[in-house]
Amino acid sequence: MKSSTYLKVCVGITAVWVLGLLFVPPFAQALEQIMLLFLSTNAR
Amino acid sequence: MKILLQIIGILVLLLLVTLGTLKLKHRDDDGPSILFPGGKLISGELYQGPEPDWSFTDDVFTIELETSDPVSSRRIFVMESDGRVFVPSGYMRSFLGKLWKDWAFDVEDGAKSAVARIEGIRYERQLVRITDPAVVEGVATKLAAKYGGGATPEAVSATMKSVADGDTWIFEMAPVETQL
Numbered sequence: 001m002k003s004s005t006y007l008k009v010c011v012g013i014t015a016v017w018v019l020g021l022l023f024v025p026p027f028a029q030a031l032e033q034i035m036l037l038f039l040s041t042n043a044r
Numbered sequence: 045m046k047i048l049l050q051i052i053g054i055l056v057l058l059l060l061v062t063l064g065t066l067k068l069k070h071r072d073d074d075g076p077s078i079l080f081p082g083g084k085l086i087s088g089e090l091y092q093g094p095e096p097d098w099s100f101t102d103d104v105f106t107i108e109l110e111t112s113d114p115v116s117s118r119r120i121f122v123m124e125s126d127g128r129v130f131v132p133s134g135y136m137r138s139f140l141g142k143l144w145k146d147w148a149f150d151v152e153d154g155a156k157s158a159v160a161r162i163e164g165i166r167y168e169r170q171l172v173r174i175t176d177p178a179v180v181e182g183v184a185t186k187l188a189a190k191y192g193g194g195a196t197p198e199a200v201s202a203t204m205k206s207v208a209d210g211d212t213w214i215f216e217m218a219p220v221e222t223q224l
Binding site: 017018022032035036039 | 053057058062069144
């Protein structure tokens, strides 16, 4: 993938991701559960 | 190889975007999310009256705890022991703990005022770090029984060692001192 195309893909994915986090509560909650699971098993 | 690096780049980007977005999204909320700190606890009746019988917290898995300077709130375990009520803060000597548990360092530095919201009722308290082994033993027993799968001698001993080593800090949610 060319750099310019890659940057466009990054911007697009980021925009969709942020909108999902802000406006789709189950999506944000699921990600938080995954992060909490990671922290509780790996934090030392 | 380039494709692999690009995929890793996107994953790292999404992780950073997630952390930043959710932290900003929740920082002024009336209470915390599952993982991210919230703001001031606003809703809920403010408890007025004699010291409660904290044994009711045995049936409460987590509470919301607001600390001051800076004001923030988080979900946290709660343990009643000998009529007093306590909250733990773990991972205190780890890198993640230093990032994740900044509120506990703020309390240790003097920001002791706190509000606990338990089952919708807000309780004004002050946080006092406990290191007395006699008190810690009762708290460790409750912590192991309630959250560790059972208060076996090994589990209690491990928790007490964690507290003695400074990996886990225990705070009493003590009554607010009245200024005379």
